[in-house]
Amino acid sequence: MVTTKNSRADVIAAAGRLFSQKGYHGTSMRDLGRELGLLGSSLYAHVDSKQDLLVEVVEAGGQLFQASADAAIQVEGSAEARLRALIDGHIEVVLENVDVARTFLNEARDLDHEHREKVLKARDAYESAFRAVIAEGRDDGSFRDDVDPKTAAIFILSILNAIERWYRPGGRLDRARLVDEVTAFVESGLT
Amino acid sequence: MVTTKNSRADVIAAAGRLFSQKGYHGTSMRDLGRELGLLGSSLYAHVDSKQDLLVEVVEAGGQLFQASADAAIQVEGSAEARLRALIDGHIEVVLENVDVARTFLNEARDLDHEHREKVLKARDAYESAFRAVIAEGRDDGSFRDDVDPKTAAIFILSILNAIERWYRPGGRLDRARLVDEVTAFVESGLT
DNA sequence: ATTAGACAAACGAACGTTCGTTCGTCTGTC
DNA sequence: GACAGACGAACGAACGTTCGTTTGTCTAAT
Numbered sequence: 350m351v352t353t354k355n356s357r358a359d360v361i362a363a364a365g366r367l368f369s370q371k372g373y374h375g376t377s378m379r380d381l382g383r384e385l386g387l388l389g390s391s392l393y394a395h396v397d398s399k400q401d402l403l404v405e406v407v408e409a410g411g412q413l414f415q416a417s418a419d420a421a422i423q424v425e426g427s428a429e430a431r432l433r434a435l436i437d438g439h440i441e442v443v444l445e446n447v448d449v450a451r452t453f454l455n456e457a458r459d460l461d462h463e464h465r466e467k468v469l470k471a472r473d474a475y476e477s478a479f480r481a482v483i484a485e486g487r488d489d490g491s492f493r494d495d496v497d498p499k500t501a502a503i504f505i506l507s508i509l510n511a512i513e514r515w516y517r518p519g520g521r522l523d524r525a526r527l528v529d530e531v532t533a534f535v536e537s538g539l540t
Numbered sequence: 541m542v543t544t545k546n547s548r549a550d551v552i553a554a555a556g557r558l559f560s561q562k563g564y565h566g567t568s569m570r571d572l573g574r575e576l577g578l579l580g581s582s583l584y585a586h587v588d589s590k591q592d593l594l595v596e597v598v599e600a601g602g603q604l605f606q607a608s609a610d611a612a613i614q615v616e617g618s619a620e621a622r623l624r625a626l627i628d629g630h631i632e633v634v635l636e637n638v639d640v641a642r643t644f645l646n647e648a649r650d651l652d653h654e655h656r657e658k659v660l661k662a663r664d665a666y667e668s669a670f671r672a673v674i675a676e677g678r679d680d681g682s683f684r685d686d687v688d689p690k691t692a693a694i695f696i697l698s699i700l701n702a703i704e705r706w707y708r709p710g711g712r713l714d715r716a717r718l719v720d721e722v723t724a725f726v727e728s729g730l731t
Numbered sequence: 732a733t734t735a736g737a738c739a740a741a742c743g744a745a746c747g748t749t750c751g752t753t754c755g756t757c758t759g760t761c
Numbered sequence: 762g763a764c765a766g767a768c769g770a771a772c773g774a775a776c777g778t779t780c781g782t783t784t785g786t787c788t789a790a791t
Binding site: 733740758760 | 762763764765766767768769770771772773774775776777778779780781782783784785786787788789790791
């Protein structure tokens with residue numbers, strides 16, 4: 350036996366890969382079948398619908414980010430240390446789950462209303478971890494006192510969310526240096 | 541006569557609107573016809589193909605950004621002043637041409653190879669204006685001397701390109717304050 | 732002033748293809 | 762012999778696009 354059987358998880362993983370590369374509407378069920386060495390129709394033994402696949406991938410992305418934030422805000426020490434943990438965690442999630450992260454960030458538009466709302470709430474919850482740490486650092490004097498946590502959180506997440514658009518592993522920056530560069534830029538933007 | 545005739549420019553403008561909202565593959569020629577009060581087939585009196593429309597919208601976006609950068613780098617005074625002009629110009633382009641800018645930033649993936657390459661070159665040329673100004677400011681001592689222009693340019697453009705994702709006119713930030721906030725964050729990140 | 736002709740804009744039917752999805756059947760494994 | 766995985770034919774709908782035709786407007790010749 351050369352090939353293993355495909356599981357539901359395999360299908361979802363392949364969907365994440367294709368959705369992130371060609372977009373939801375740019376990916377057909379037959380494309381996805383080909384990716385797994387199957388016919389498009391065979392996928393329906395594993396999932397109910399194409400939309401289902403998008404939901405699965407996007408929710409997986411949301412959970413990865415939230416888990417990362419939950420761990421980061423429990424870091425002991427200064428607000429600065431927690432902010433660094435948030436940045437580090439975000440970059441880890443993005444670099445180790447590019448496809449899922451990309452789909453979460455760029456393809457949520459094609460979710461049905463209900464799930465799209467859920468993603469918006471999840472993103473706001475995630476962003477609020479950044480806002481809270483920034484506010485904390487501002488109030489205890491580590492950051493400038495005219496820092497607006499809302500705006501600063503958006504700017505930091507803008508930098509983090511864009512990484513998937515330009516970062517290439519094996520390029521001039523390895524992951525550790527990437528984290529350093531982002532942290533340095535952000536922290537000097539806050540102090 | 542109640543309605544004016546539709547011109548090629550009207551079709552392209554409507555395409556920009558729909559592409560930016562629903563994506564290229566998420567927009568059908570019949571959708572686009574409906575937007576203009578036409579049948580899908582009638583659009584072919586104005587354009588050769590759907591791909592043509594994407595090319596037109598994306599190239600328009602590229603020209604807007606390049607024109608803005610060309611003007612900004614001619615500003616007299618410090619490198620800091622030119623950087624501020626670049627930021628100001630970028631935000632102006634985005635806010636006054638949301639649909640075109642969005643399509644330029646997010647839908648270039650669906651261009652044919654030739655035009656996609658062209659867009660990548662255009663983006664690099666635009667980014668190089670930022671790199672040059674940052675390098676200038678670092679060399680004359682206005683910015684920190686350990687600033688890496690490549691990375692800094694990417695971070696700044698990450699912030700600028702994300703604006704379209706969250707900024708809502710009429711919200712808590714008007715355009716002038718948005719420019720101030722970005723400039724302040726970026727400049728303190730560089731100094 | 733009237734008319735004929737040219738022209739662009741839009742229609743609406745139709746094309747071949749692809750889409751997401753269903754279903755009955757077959758194959759291999761526990 | 763139960764059961765999951767995959768097949769392959771088929772479905773109706775939607776896709777991008779073509780084409781012959783109709784409509785309305787502007788211009789030039791009468």
